[in-house]
Amino acid sequence: MSETEPxxxxxxxxxxxxxxxxxxxxxxxxxxxxxxxxxxxHIGHAKSICLNSGLAREYKGTFFLRFDDTNPAxxxxxxxxxxxxxxxxxxxxxxxxxIFFASDYFQQxxxxxxxxxxxxxxxxxxxxxxxxxxxxxxxxxxxxPSAGREFPPEKNLELFRQMRDGKFAEGExxxxxxxxxxxxxxxxxxxxxxxIIKAEHHRTGAKWIIYPMYDWAHGLEDAIxxxxxxxxxxxxxxxxxxxxxxxxxxxxxxxxxxxxPRQYEFARLNLTYTVMSKRKLLELVKGKFVSDWSDPxxxxxxxxxxxxxxxxxxxxxxxxxxxxxxxSMIDVVKLENAIREDLNKRALRRMGVLKPVKLVIENYxxxxxxxxxxxxxxxxxxxxxxxxxxxxxxxxxxxxxxxNAPKKYFRLTPGQEVRxxxxxxxxxxxxxxxxxxxxxxxxxxYDPETRGGSSPDGRKVQGTIHWVSAEHAVNAEVRLYDRLxxxxxxxxxQDLKDYKEYLNPNSLEIVADxxxxxxxxxxxxxxxxxxxxxxxxxxxxxxxxxxxxxFNRTVSLRDSWAKVEKKG
RNA sequence: UACCUGGUAGUGUAACGGUAGCACAAGGGAUUUUGGUUCCCUUUGUCGGGGUUCGAAUCCCUGCCGGGUAACCA
Numbered sequence: 019m020s021e022t023e024p025x026x027x028x029x030x031x032x033x034x035x036x037x038x039x040x041x042x043x044x045x046x047x048x049x050x051x052x053x054x055x056x057x058x059x060h061i062g063h064a065k066s067i068c069l070n071s072g073l074a075r076e077y078k079g080t081f082f083l084r085f086d087d088t089n090p091a092x093x094x095x096x097x098x099x100x101x102x103x104x105x106x107x108x109x110x111x112x113x114x115x116x117i118f119f120a121s122d123y124f125q126q127x128x129x130x131x132x133x134x135x136x137x138x139x140x141x142x143x144x145x146x147x148x149x150x151x152x153x154x155x156x157x158x159x160x161x162x163p164s165a166g167r168e169f170p171p172e173k174n175l176e177l178f179r180q181m182r183d184g185k186f187a188e189g190e191x192x193x194x195x196x197x198x199x200x201x202x203x204x205x206x207x208x209x210x211x212x213x214i215i216k217a218e219h220h221r222t223g224a225k226w227i228i229y230p231m232y233d234w235a236h237g238l239e240d241a242i243x244x245x246x247x248x249x250x251x252x253x254x255x256x257x258x259x260x261x262x263x264x265x266x267x268x269x270x271x272x273x274x275x276x277x278x279p280r281q282y283e284f285a286r287l288n289l290t291y292t293v294m295s296k297r298k299l300l301e302l303v304k305g306k307f308v309s310d311w312s313d314p315x316x317x318x319x320x321x322x323x324x325x326x327x328x329x330x331x332x333x334x335x336x337x338x339x340x341x342x343x344x345x346s347m348i349d350v351v352k353l354e355n356a357i358r359e360d361l362n363k364r365a366l367r368r369m370g371v372l373k374p375v376k377l378v379i380e381n382y383x384x385x386x387x388x389x390x391x392x393x394x395x396x397x398x399x400x401x402x403x404x405x406x407x408x409x410x411x412x413x414x415x416x417x418x419x420x421x422n423a424p425k426k427y428f429r430l431t432p433g434q435e436v437r438x439x440x441x442x443x444x445x446x447x448x449x450x451x452x453x454x455x456x457x458x459x460x461x462x463x464y465d466p467e468t469r470g471g472s473s474p475d476g477r478k479v480q481g482t483i484h485w486v487s488a489e490h491a492v493n494a495e496v497r498l499y500d501r502l503x504x505x506x507x508x509x510x511x512q513d514l515k516d517y518k519e520y521l522n523p524n525s526l527e528i529v530a531d532x533x534x535x536x537x538x539x540x541x542x543x544x545x546x547x548x549x550x551x552x553x554x555x556x557x558x559x560x561x562x563x564x565x566x567x568x569f570n571r572t573v574s575l576r577d578s579w580a581k582v583e584k585k586g
Numbered sequence: 587u588a589c590c591u592g593g594u595a596g597u598g599u600a601a602c603g604g605u606a607g608c609a610c611a612a613g614g615g616a617u618u619u620u621g622g623u624u625c626c627c628u629u630u631g632u633c634g635g636g637g638u639u640c641g642a643a644u645c646c647c648u649g650c651c652g653g654g655u656a657a658c659c660a
Contacts, residue, residue, distance in 0.1 A: 026600050026608085054660050089659065147658055154656075157588035192658055202589045204656040213658035232660050256590065256655055283591095285653090290597090338609065340599045342592095345653050349597050352610055362623060369620095397623070428621070439619060471619050482619050550620045575622055 028341045030069070030282060034077060034247060043277075047079030048246045051105060052086045052120075052239070055097035055220070057296040058311045058318045059104045061332070061353070065287040068336035070249055071109040081111060082243055084118040088235050090219035098220070100311075104319040108329050120230075120239050121221045127230050127238050128182070130268050131193060131211060135174045139267050140211060141166040142177035143194045150192075154207065160200035161207045167196060181214060181228050188214045193228075197263060205260050209233055237261045240279040241271055248279050251286040252343065258283075287339070288347045291501045292317050293508050298517065307521060308502070314558075314570050315502045315525055325499065326546055326556035326572030331360035347507065354573045361546055361554045361572065366394050366401060369439065369484040370534035370549040372496055374413035376488060377430075377460045379444065382410040387487070390470065392440040406535055408441050411488040413533045418483045419460045421449060428481030430460060436481040439550065443468040443479060484550040491533040496569045497558065498527040532569075539564040551575065 027035065038045045049070040053059065059067075074081035083105050087093050106113055134140040143164045145153065153162040166174060181191050193212040201207055211234040216227050230238075240248045248261075258281045265271040271278055286294075293299060294317065302308050302316070311318050314325035322332065335356035339348050369392070387409045395401035414430070423431035430436055430446040438444055442464040450459040467474055471482075505520035534549075541547065543559040547569075554572040562568040 028599085032602090052660090056660080086660065092659075143658095145658095150658075157656080189658065194658095204589085207656090210658050215658085229658095231658075236660085252591080253654055254660090285592090338598080340609095342599070344592055344598095346598060349611070352598075355610060358622095367620075393619085396618095396620085426621090437619060479619090481621080484620075548620085548622080551622065552620095575620085 029343070030073060030247070030249065030284065030341060031076070033282065034073065037246070038077070043244075043246045046246060047074060047077040048082070048244055049074045049079065049249060050082040050084050050240070050243060050245050052084045052236070052250075053101055054086045054089065054093065055101055056089075056092040056094070057097060057300070058100055058320060060294060060296075060299065060319060061289065061292070061317045061322065062287045062294045063104075064108050064319060064332050065336050065339070065341075066249070066251070067105055067108045068333050069284070069341055071111055072333075072337070073247070073249075079246070080116065081109070082116045082118055082245070083113055084239060084243065085120060086232070086236065086239070087119055087121045087219070087221065088230050088232065089215070090217040090229065091215055093220055095220045100320065107323060108319060108332060110329055110333075118239075118243060119221060120235055121219060123235075123239060123242055124222065124226055124230070126242065127235060128228075130238065131230075131234070132175060132178070133269070134195070134211075134267050135178055135193075136171050137267065138171050138196065140193055140195050141169060141174045142181065143167075143192050143208075143210075144190070145192075146189055150210075154204065155199070157202060163199055163208075164194075166194075167208070178212075181212065182226075184216075184227050186214060188216055190214065195234075195260075195264070197260075203256055203259060205233065205256050206263070209260060233257055233260045234264060237265050237279065237281075238268075240281075241265060241277065244277065245279045248281045250281060250283055252283045252345070253286075254281070255283050257281075283343065284341045285343055285345050288345070288507075288509065289317070289353065290347060290350045290506045291503050291508070292350055293503065293517065295509055298509070302502075305518075307518075314497070314499050324558065324570065326361075326554060326570055327357050328360050328546070331357040334360065350501070358554070358573050361548065363397050364395070365546045365548040365554055367392075367396070368535050368538055368547045368549055369406065369486055370494070370496075370532060370538065370552070371413050371415045371484065371486055372498075372529045372532045372549075372552060373416040374486075374531065374533045375416045375419065375457060375460060377412045377414045377419075377444075377462060377485065379410050379412070379464045380447065380461055381463045384410055386410065387489070390440050404537055406440065406537070407487045407490040408438075409487045409489055412438070412485045413488050413491060414460065414483055414485050416457070419446070419449065419457065421457070429483055430462065430481075434481075435479050436483055437468075437471050437479045438464075438485045439482050440471050441469075441485065442466070442471070443473060486533045486535055488533075490536045492536055492539045492567065493565070494532045494534045494538065494567045494569060496529040496532045496555070496571070498529065498571045498574075500525045500527070534567070538567060541567055541569075546572070 051067050051070050071081040143166045145164050155161040192210045194208045198206050212228045215229050261281050312320035312324050335353050389405040390408050391403050392406050419430040435445040444462040444464045446462045449457045452458050502525045503520045504522045508517045508520050541557045543557045546556045548554050553574040555569040558568045558570045
C-alpha cells in the first residue's frame with residue numbers, strides 16, 4: 019500500500035490517534051502483551067501480539083512482554099521460556115530489556131493494598147469460598163456482607179499483616195475491596211484482592227503466601243510500566259469499571275494530572291476447524307492425539323513454526339483479519355492463504371515424488387548421466403539456477419501416469435507426449451504390470467532435440483511433470499498434515515464433552531519412501547521448499563538426516579486431479 | 587433470568603449524515619517449462635419495523651438474533 023492511498027484505521031488506531039492529537043501521555047504510546055505462564059501460546063495469542071507490538075511500532079512507542087504470574091499454583095518456568103521464544107519469533111522484536119514480571123511488583127502492590135485498607139476501601143473477609151458463593155446474591159438481591167466490612171481500618175490492617183505472615187490457612191481469609199454490595203456487575207460486589215496460596219512461586223519461591231488477584235494486579239502493572247493503552251479481549255469488558263476503580267483509590271494515580279492507563283477490548287480470534295482453548299489443547303497432548311505442543315497439526319505458535327509457517331505470514335494474516343469488537347469466525351483458509359502467498363515469493367522450487375513409479379526412457383543411453391539446469395524460483399531470478407542429474411531410469415509420481423486417461427488429462431498416457439521439467443519431451447509407449455495388474459514401470463521415448471524442455475520445431479505439450487533420477491535420488495520421509503478436526507467449530511462449548519468425535523483420523527500421513535532431488539539432502543530447517551505441483555515443505559529438524567531428510571508439509575496446492583475429475 | 591455488548595456480500599473488514607469499498611472464498615476467461623503463480627471479468631451485502639433529515643449502514647425508538655459475565659483463574 020502506498021502512502022498516497024487513503025489509509026483506513028481500525029478502532030484502536032483511531033483511539034490512539036485521537037489521544038495523540040489530544041496530547042495524552044505526551045503523545046507517547048506504550049503497549050504490552052501480558053500472558054500468564056500457564057501454557058503454550060497459540061494463533062489466538064498471535065493476534066494479540068501482532069496487535070500490541072504492531073501498534074507500538076506504528077506509533078514509535080514501546081512494546082513490553084509482561085508475565086502476569088500472580089497464581090503460583092498454575093505457573094511454570096517451562097512456559098516462561100517457550101512464551102519468550104514465541105513472542106520474539108512472532109513480533110520480530112528482540113525484546114531486549116523489555117521483559118517484565120508481575121511478581122517483581124509484589125511488594126509495591128502490597129503497599130498500595132495497605133493504602134486502601136487505611137482509607138477504609140478494603141477489608142479482610144473470613145468467609146470460605148463456599149460461603150462467599152452463597153452470599154453473593156442474585157441480580158435482584160444484594161450480596162450479604164461479611165463482618166470485616168465494618169471493622170476499623172486498624173483492625174483490618176492487622177489482620178492483613180497476619181495473612182501475609184502466614185497466620186491463616188489457605189482459604190481462611192481474603193482481602194476484599196469495599197465497593198458495592200448491590201452492583202448489577204458482580205465484579206464490583208466486593209471483589210477479592212488477595213488470597214492465600216501456600217505454593218512455591220516459580221520466581222519468588224516461598225517469599226509470599228498471599229497473591230494478588232488479576233483485577234487488583236493488572237491495572238497496577240500497567241500503571242507501573244506506564245502502559246498507555248492496555249488492550250485485552252472482550253471478556254474483560256466487565257472488569258473495566260474495576261480496573262478504573264482500583265486506580266482511583268491510589269493517590270499516585272488519582273490526583274489531578276496523574277498518569278492513567280486505559281483498558282480497551284477487542285474480539286478474540288476464532289478459526290474454523292481449530293481448537294483454541296488451552297484446556298482442550300492440553301487434552302490433545304495428554305491423550306496422545308498429537309505428539310506434543312509443537313506437533314505441526316497444533317494451532318500453537320511452536321506448532322505453526324514447525325509446520326513451516328513464517329512469522330511474516332502470520333503477521334500478514336493478523337493484519338488482514340483486522341481488529342474489531344464483533345465476535346467472528348475466520349475461515350482457516352485465510353491463514354493458509356497467507357503462508358501460501360508468502361512462500362510463493364520465497365520458497366525454492368525442488369523436484370520430488372511422493373509415491374514413486376519408475377519411468378524408463380527406452381532410447382536414452384544406458385549408464386549415461388547429464389546435468390541439466392533448473393530454475394530455483396521462477397518468482398525471483400536472484401535465487402539462481404541449480405543442476406539436476408538426468409539418466410535413463412527416473413522416478414515419477416504414480417498419479418502422473420494413467421493407462422486409460424480421461425479427456426483433459428495432460429500427463430503420461432500411452433501415445434501422449436509430456437515435458438519432463440527442465441529436461442526433455444517424452445512420449446509414453448506403455449507400461450509394465452505385475453501379476454496383480456499394478457503398474458510397476460512406465461516406459462517412454464525421449465526427443466534429444468528438446469533438451470532443456472523446449473522443442474526447436476515449436477510444438478507444444480500440455481503437461482509438464484516432475485521427475486528424479488533413480489540412481490541419484492535421496493530417500494526421504496515426508497509428513498503430510500491435514501486438518502486435525504472435521505468439524506467447522508470444534509471449540510463450540512456444546513461440543514465440550516465429545517469434541518474428540520470430530521478428530522480427523524487422516525490428519526497425518528507419513529510417506530516413508532519419497533524420492534527427492536539430491537540437493538535436498540543438505541536442506542536446513544530454516545529453508546522452505548515447494549515440491550513442484552505438490553505443496554510447500556520445510557525440513558523438520560527432529561530426526562532429519564542428510565541420508566533421509568524429514569519434511570513437513572506446510573500447505574498444499576490445489577488438488578489438480580480433483581479439478582480434472584470435476585471437469586471431465 | 588439480570589447486566590453488559592454487538593449485528594455491513596459465503597467469511598472477515600472499511601465507509602463516522604452525502605456514490606456501500608477492499609481482502610479471502612465462489613464462478614468465468616487470458617498468460618504460463620509447476621493443473622502453481624500472475625492478470626482481467628462476474629455473482630452476492632447494510633437484521634426487521636417505525637421515526638428525525640433534502641439525504642441514514644451511520645442519529646433516535648422498538649422488535650429480533652448473536653456473544654460475554656455472575657471464580658479465593660487470567
